[in-house]
Amino acid sequence: MAPIPSKARVYADVNPSKPREYWDYESHVIEWGNIDDYQLVRKLGRGKYSEVFEGVKVTTDEKVVVKILKPVKKKKIKREIKILENLRGGTNVITLLDVVKDPISRTPALIFEYVNNSDFKQLYGTLSDLDIRYYLYELLKGPELLVDYQCYDYSLDMWSLGCMLASMIFRKEPFFHGHDNYDQLVRIAKVLGTEELHEYIDKYHIELDPRFNDILGRHSRKRWERFIHAENQHLVTPEAIDFLDKLLRYDHQERLTAREAMAHPYFFPVVEAARQELVRVSSHMLTGKSVSSLVRVCARQLATPAVDPSKPSPIYLDVQATSPMDPRVVDAMLPYMMNEYGNPHSRTHAYGWKAEEAVEKARAHIATLIKEHKCVLDSCRSLETEGFKVTYLPVDQGGLVDLKVCEICRERKIAFHTDAAQAAGKIPIDVNDLKVDLMSISGHKIYGPKGVGALYVRRRPRVRLEAQMSGGGQERGLRSGTLPTPLCVGLGEACRIASKEMGLTAIACFYNVAESHNQYASRKWVCAREIEMDSAHVRRLSKMFIDGIKSRLGDIIQNGDPAHFYPGCVNLSFAYVEGESLLMALKSVALSSGSACTSASLEPSYVLRAIGTGEDLAHSSIRFGIGRFTTEKEIQHTIDLCVKEVQRLRELSPLWEMVQEGIDLKSIQWTQH
Structure with missing residues (x-):
């Protein structure tokens, strides 16, 4: 019987969809850096094909990691460099910074960014159940490694992931501990069983080294529960056992792919923690704030970067152009x-x-x-x-x-x-x-x-x-x-x-982080109160803004029908002030003079012209957008800044000076040029 073809489940058809420069590593031209820019400090470790050192870039005194490759075929070196360059910038990937070569021995070395790290053997014993899930989930986010190798199957890496998982949840590192390759397979067979091993060998017509005839023996598959004891039982859950069982399979075709692994219930707590992180509210924000104000501050922080008038990030009052996403929508x-x-x-x-x-x-x-x-x-x-x-x-x-x-x-x-x-x-x-x-x-x-x-x-x-x-x-x-x-x-x-x-009130609840050293600890509801929602909130802030501006500045025209306008869209004309100049002056507030579709145009709003607003007032108009996440503090800051800048710009205006002197501008005959 012919052997069953071993087709990769993940990468079989990847290369045809990629441009030639992605996978054609043999034609890749390596750009060599200057080896004198780097100095070795101490040895970190070694592998089959390389030795690894901590180093320093002498020109910047920056820490780096230097991987000196042992003599191998030039083709393999080019392939590894091309892979690392393809991966550069990928999720959870240590960046390749440079490639250098010794001018005498021609030995190549790869220069990587230095990342603070801990020895896995020292680290794994300190990890909690959620820590283990989190780090493995992050590991699975790594991008693909394929370069011109259509038979490569990611399942080999998934086997390694399974071995790491077993080491961590059973607190036994390494989980399969053989003193050489032959003994390693024997150790694996004693856990996974020899019957399944021979089924795998027969399926793909694999020939074992004759030495295994004397050392392999016969072993039945052990249940994972046999490895549970008092010191690790808090790490071994039913979903952990199921996940491990789907990784440590002889047949690579039966192992989970990375994408399938990320969808496994074992990682549901990690996904849920990430989801809740989007709607988390720090407990210190409950002090000294009204609930309605707090909701909007919190939601605003979750939907957009936090805003502080003393910092460069502008207050967002342009919700007619676009609105921040509500965290519940993301949820x-x-x-x-x-x-x-x-x-x-x-x-x-x-x-x-x-x-x-x-x-x-x-x-x-x-x-x-x-x-x-x-x-x-x-x-x-x-x-x-x-x-x-x-x-x-x-x-x-x-x-x-x-x-x-x-x-x-x-x-x-x-x-x-x-x-x-x-x-x-x-x-x-x-x-x-x-x-x-x-x-x-x-x-x-x-x-x-x-x-x-x-x-x-x-x-x-x-x-x-x-x-x-x-x-x-x-x-x-x-x-x-x-x-x-x-x-x-x-x-x-x-x-x-x-x-x-859209109505006046609704029930709102807030998350607070339970006291824990772990940022992914479970959340608990800490308060629920009736609060004003969109309509009342926007109407109140709108009135606060309009009253605040008009009480401190004269010659302010509210465009539109004051009795029939949406409170969240306040369009004001500041007489004797050029709207574009005022926009530039209010740089700590994100505003516009009209539709985002025409924000690059210097033409006044077509709506204002349609309702009969004069050219001068149309040019002096600013649109203030108040939304669900706008706060009283932001409105007050905008009022103060607006008053200050309008007064400053008017002092620079000769027209404003004439008005202050009682001159009727309409009576003036302007010279035509």
Whole structure:
């Protein structure tokens, strides 16, 4: 019987998908550094093909590690260097800094970054159960090593991982301790059994060295439980035994791959700890802060880098451009970025079913949740170039649109679309009351992920759309392409949160780290209180901001209808101040003068011009965006800074000086040049 082919489970088809320069190490040109830049300090260890030293780079006095290669074929040296260069910058990879060669002996040496380290034999005995899981999980994140070697199978490394796991949980290093290669296999056979070994040998037609006939003997497979004792029982859990059993297999085809290993239940506590780290709140933040303020500070820190007015990082008041992701949205997305990775269009297995269920659940959240934007105008102008007739309807002085246009469109059987990206999640929306046929929303405007949005399409009366992309026919034939499940889940969760918290109050809970030396210790709920949520919070801070500015500065115009505006979007014109100059002066606050789509333009806001704002006031306008995670401290800092800079800029303005002297600027006849 012919031997069963041993095809690599991981790397069999990798090279064809990579560019030639990635895998063609024989053509790789090595750039040699200067060996005189490095000096050896002490020997660290040795291997079969190298000796390793601690060294120093004499030009910078920087610690390095020098790996001097023993005489081997030039081809192997080039392959190792190419692999290390490919890995440079990868996750948990020690960086190759330089390659040098002795000019006389031609012996090559590899220069690596120096990393503080501990001897594994001294370290492993001190690790807790969660420590072991964490470090092994990090080890599995390492990138692939393949370079022009299609038969390579990562399962060999997974065997080594299994041996490390056994050493750590059973507190026995090394776990298989043979005095030579022959004795090593005997030690392994005494644990895993000789029957399984011979099955493996026969399956792949492997010939054993005749010396094994006298030393191998016959052994039955030992149960892992036999290695448990009082000193290690706290490390040996059922999932640890199951994980170990799937790693230490004779047959490399039966071992877990790295990706399969990372999805094993043994690592669930590590994944959960990482998830909870996203929503952790330090206990010291509970002192001296109102709960509502604390929630927003904490959520803000989890969603974006911490902001301190005394530091370079600016306060973020540009939520109309984009909003930070709510940690709860990240929380909902994580499972579909790791373990639940099925294609929602695959309907023949559980992975696909779960993904499809998640997408449909997200649709339901969006449906539960359900003004024009510059991007819409650009789309209309593009349609005009294609021959479409476009009519631009005016707005009133408050910037409001006459909603009778919906009824007129319905009577004339004209499809009515509105871009609700800035409205969704901020004000109540009912597509039936609005009588819209099409409505689009965007995830990143409602504290969800970027790169995903939703289009509402009315069913009755039905709106017929023509697909703009052909392909697999997904989304009922309207938009082909595989749906990104994590992004869909994130958008759905953002809509769910918005639906729930658009009202005045909700219940919020906070995490606190239990007293422990381990940063991955279990969390516990420490408080739960009723707090004001989005609408009331934004409205209160908006009033605080407007009142604070107007009470300290004169000649401030609030653009739009003061009685019908969204409190989270405050547009103010600062008379006698150039808006661009004020933006530059307020560098510790992230702001804009209008849509992010046109932030590079110096033209004033088209919305302000549409509602009749003069050119000078339109040019002096700034948009302040207040959101879910904005704090009172940030608003107060912005008020103080704004007042200070407006006063400074006005003192530099000759127009402001004339106004202060009582001169009516409208009465002045300016000379034309």
